[in-house]
Amino acid sequence: MLNDIGMSPGEFDAAMHLPHASEDFLTLAMLSVGIDPDSFHTMEFARDHFMSRTCITCPHRHRCHDHMQAFDFESHYRDFCPNKDNFSKLLAKRCDA
Ligand code: SF4
Known part of the structure; x- marks a missing residue:
């Protein structure tokens, strides 16, 4: 599973100490931005x-968690989210379809 997402076990261990480590923000963020x-x-x-x-x-x-809780992630994520360019590309492709 770690190979699938491009992480080593050490990186994963370190990430598990970040805030809200068990929450799937990617799915929530995608839903939030459409x-x-x-x-x-x-x-x-x-x-x-x-x-x-x-x-x-x-x-x-x-x-990220605070904005998810406030339901305003979509209007703030461009200021801080490292996935923002990927979200933009996905949104642009959605418009092409
Ligand atoms: S700010 Fe972006 S990259 Fe960071 S956890 Fe939230 S959705 Fe993921």
Whole structure:
């Protein structure tokens, strides 16, 4: 599973000490910005761009969590989210479809 998301066991251990380590922010973030996390295209893109790894090792998980709680992630994530460019690409491709 770690190989699938491009992480070593050591990186994963370190990430487990970050805030809210057990929460899946990637799925919540996708839903928040209007991306279907379950579409084949999204899952393929996320895997190819190591989006799970970026989320799991993200230094902004606490801020991310606060915006998720406030339901305003979509209007603030561009200021801090390391996956923001990937979300933009996914949103752009959705418009192309
Ligand atoms: S800020 Fe972005 S990369 Fe970081 S945990 Fe939230 S959704 Fe993931």
